[in-house]
Amino acid sequence: MFRYLVVVILTVIFSPLQADAQTNNEIFARMVGHEVLMDSTITAQVLHDEPGKKFAVDSDHDGKIDTIYMIDTDDRHREKRNPLLVKIVDEDGDMYINGEGDLDSDLYIADWYGDGTIDRVIDFIDLDNDNDVDEQVLYQWSDMAHFLAKSPEHYNGKAYCAAWAKDYGDDNRLWYDINYEYSQQLTQWLTDFNGDEVFVYAFFYDYDSNKLYPEFENPFAFYDPDRDALSEEVVRLEAEGLTAKTLRYNMDIDNDTHGTNRHDYDFSLSSAGSVDIPAVKCMKLNLRGIETGLFVNWEYVRQVAKEGKWEKTHLTWDENDNNVDPVEGRQHYERWEGVINCMEKYDFRFKNIHKSSWRSTKYDFRFKDIRKSSWRSTKYEVRF
Numbered sequence: 001m002f003r004y005l006v007v008v009i010l011t012v013i014f015s016p017l018q019a020d021a022q023t024n025n026e027i028f029a030r031m032v033g034h035e036v037l038m039d040s041t042i043t044a045q046v047l048h049d050e051p052g053k054k055f056a057v058d059s060d061h062d063g064k065i066d067t068i069y070m071i072d073t074d075d076r077h078r079e080k081r082n083p084l085l086v087k088i089v090d091e092d093g094d095m096y097i098n099g100e101g102d103l104d105s106d107l108y109i110a111d112w113y114g115d116g117t118i119d120r121v122i123d124f125i126d127l128d129n130d131n132d133v134d135e136q137v138l139y140q141w142s143d144m145a146h147f148l149a150k151s152p153e154h155y156n157g158k159a160y161c162a163a164w165a166k167d168y169g170d171d172n173r174l175w176y177d178i179n180y181e182y183s184q185q186l187t188q189w190l191t192d193f194n195g196d197e198v199f200v201y202a203f204f205y206d207y208d209s210n211k212l213y214p215e216f217e218n219p220f221a222f223y224d225p226d227r228d229a230l231s232e233e234v235v236r237l238e239a240e241g242l243t244a245k246t247l248r249y250n251m252d253i254d255n256d257t258h259g260t261n262r263h264d265y266d267f268s269l270s271s272a273g274s275v276d277i278p279a280v281k282c283m284k285l286n287l288r289g290i291e292t293g294l295f296v297n298w299e300y301v302r303q304v305a306k307e308g309k310w311e312k313t314h315l316t317w318d319e320n321d322n323n324v325d326p327v328e329g330r331q332h333y334e335r336w337e338g339v340i341n342c343m344e345k346y347d348f349r350f351k352n353i354h355k356s357s358w359r360s361t362k363y364d365f366r367f368k369d370i371r372k373s374s375w376r377s378t379k380y381e382v383r384f
Contacts, residue, residue, distance in 0.1 A: 022155055022207055024117050024118060024141065024155075024156070024158075025037060025116075025117065025118050027141075027155055027160055027205070027207055028118045028121065028139065028160075030207060030210065031139060031160060031162070031205050031207075031290065032107075032121050032123070032139050032288055033288050033289070035089045035107060035109075036087075036107075036109045036118055036121055037118075038069070038085075038087050038109070038111065038116075038118075039057075039069075040116070042055055042057065042069050043069060043085060043111075043114070043116070046069045046070060046071060046085065046114075047071070047083060047085065047114050051071040051073050051083065052070065052071060052072075052073040053070065053071075054068050054069070054070045054099070055068065055069040055070065056068055056099060057069065064093075064095075064096035065090075065095055065096050065099065066089070066090040066093075066095055066096070067087065067088065067089055067090065067095075068087070068088040068095070068099075068100075068101060069085075069086070069087050069088075070085075070086055070088075071083050071084060071085060071086070071114070072084045072085075072086045072110075076178055077178055077179050078178060078179055078186075081110075081112040081113065081119075081179045082113070083113065083114040084110060084111075084112065084114075084179065084180075085110070085111040085112075085113075085114040086108060086109065086110050086111070086180070087108075087109040087111075088101035088106055088107070088108055088109075089106060089107040089108075089109070090105075090106055091105050091106055091107055092104070092105035092106070092126065092129075102124070102131075103124050103133055104124055104126040104131050104132050104133045105124055105125065105126045106124055107121065107122075107123050107124075108121065108122045108123075108124075108180060109121050110122075110179065110180035112179070119140070119141070119180075120138070120139065120140050120179070120180040120181045121138075121139035121140075121180075122136065122137070122138055122139075122177060122180055123136070123137040123139070123287075123288070124136055125137070132170075132172040133167065133172055133174060134166065134167055134170075135164065135165065135166045135167070135174075136164075136165045136174040136175055137162050137163070137164050137165075137287055137288075138162065138163040138175060138177070138181065138182055139160075139161075139162050140160070140161060140162075140163075140181060141155075141158040141159065141160050141161075142158065142159050142161065143157055143158050143159075147159040147161065147204075150204055150215040150216065151204045151205075152204060152206045152213060153206055153207065153208070155207065159204060159205075160204070160205040160207075161202040161203055161204045161205055161212075162202060162203045162205065162212055162287060163175075163182065163199065163200065163201045163202040163203070164199060164200050164203065164285060164287065164292075165197065165198065165199035165200075166197060166198050166199075166298070167192075167195070167196075167197050168195075168196040168197055168198065168298060169195035169196030169197060169224055169227075169229065171192065171194070171195045171197075171229050173192035173194075173195075174191070174192055174197065174199075175187070175191050175192075175199075176190035176191045176192075188336065189333060189336075191336075193222065193231075193263070193336040193337075194222060194224070194229060194230050194231050194262055194263075194336075195222065195224045195229045195230065195231060196222065196223060196224045196231075196298075197221075197222050198219050198220065198221045198222065198298040198301075199217070199219060199220050200214050200217065200218045200219045200220070200295055201216055201217045201218075201220065202214075202215065202216060203215075203287070203292050203293070205290075210290060211290060211291055211292070211293070212285075212287060212290055212291070212292040212293065213292070213293045214239070214292060214293050214294075214295045215240075216238060217236055217237075217238060218237065218238065218239055218295045218296075219237060219295055219296060219298065219301060220234075220235075220236050220237075220337075221234070221235045221236075221237075221298050221301040221302075222234050223235075223302065226255065228257075230257040230258070230262055231252070231257075231263075232251065232252045232255060232257075233249075233250065233251050233252075233302065234248075234249075234250040234265065234336075234337065234338045235247070235248070235249050235250070235301050235302055235305050236248040236337065236338070237296060237301060237304070237305065239277060239295065239296070241293070241294075242276065242277045242278075242279060242282070242294065243274050243275065243276060243277065244273075244274075244275040244276075244277055244296075244304065244308060245272065245273070245274065245275075246270075246271065246272050247269070247270065247271040247272075247275075247305050247308065247310065248268050248269070248270045248271075248337070248338055248340075248341070249268060249269045249271075249302075249305050249306075249338075250265040250267070250268040250337075250338025250339055251265060251266060251267060251268075252264055252265050252266055253266040253267070254266060261334075262336075263333065263334045263335065263336045264321065264334055265318065265323065265334070265335075265338045265339050266317070266318055266339070267315065267316060267317045267318060267339055268315075268316045268338050268339035268340070268341060269313055269314070269315055269316075270313070270314045270316065270341040271305075271308070271310035271311075271312065271313040271314070272310065272311060272312045273308070273309070273310040273311035273312065274311070275304075275308035275309060275310060277296060277304055278304075279294065281296055281297060281300035281303070281304055282294040282295060282296055282297060282300075283295065283296075283297040314341050316339050316340070316341040317339075318339045321334060323335050323338075323339045323340065
């Protein structure tokens with residue numbers, strides 16, 4: 001009996017952390033703010049009225065509307081989330097002018113199925129008051145295994161996180177959403193991923209410490225040296241704290257992107273190792289009052305990537321514009337992420353990197369200091 005109790009105690013101590021005391025809406029309210037909570041009296045009216053009808057609210061009784069409730073019937077959304085109950089909070093004081101939310105400063109809260117549970121939140125941020133979006137934050141929960149594995153805590157079997165993006169080039173385009181979320185299969189080709197911009201996907205939320213910790217793509221940075229609103233360099237870093245673990249550095253050498261040909265990268269250097277990141281090259285955010293962990297500043301991502309002493313580097317050259325998703329149809333485009341290396345060939349494996357067709361792609365390996373290797377004799381000379 002004593003041995004059984006010891007086993008039970010140890011199992012509880014060393015099991016993945018669970019914090020089930022908080023409800024879903026309590027977590028969102030702390031992570032984003034109490035503005036996300038919905039008035040149940042109003043939502044009951046909305047759900048029983050005609051879909052698409054807007055219910056305007058003056059929450060602070062100053063004579064101007066500042067909140068809208070509605071069932072969103074926009075045809076870009078998928079019916080599987082219906083009724084899609086939405087609350088829009090005006091955060092720049094202009095909702096009263098036309099009775100609508102905007103996509104530069106307002107907060108959108110989505111309740112899938114209208115069941116009273118918050119599912120997704122999108123925060124649009126206008127940093128310079130020019131009435132266009134400069135930053136965008138997507139708040140969500142996920143019960144997918146790879147999200148749970150990265151999250152510092154699980155809440156009722158879910159991980160909670162925020163994905164952040166910033167538009168440095170001021171082209172006013174960031175993530176596209178369907179059902180108020182970024183879904184790679186549905187929205188990647190409608191999202192910008194171009195010009196000068198950056199995103200971190202994602203910051204995982206810890207309720208007890210009330211902090212957000214960067215994981216996965218932290219960051220994914222895009223650069224537009226010739227200012228044509230199309231990126232010529234893309235860098236993906238994955239780090240744990242101040243240690244970079246993987247890198248993919250992509251370049252469009254012949255600069256042939258144009259119009260609908262928005263992504264045409266020619267090669268990538270995919271690297272792995274344990275590279276120290278100088279803290280002075282990093283930044284952190286304050287997202288609605290919550291501090292994030294450090295990640296590499298967009299300004300220094302290329303420098304950190306080039307100066308890192310990586311243990312292994314894989315050169316992938318795309319000769320025939322075959323850097324595409326193998327599935328025909330709406331995803332059959334050249335990858336916005338850059339030139340994806342083949343994980344299986346040469347046993348060069350990364351976490352969370354998509355598989356790609358490699359049959360018409362050249363491969364080469366360079367180890368240690370890639371800047372001293374001999375691949376400059378290829379068709380294009382690449383200088384770092």
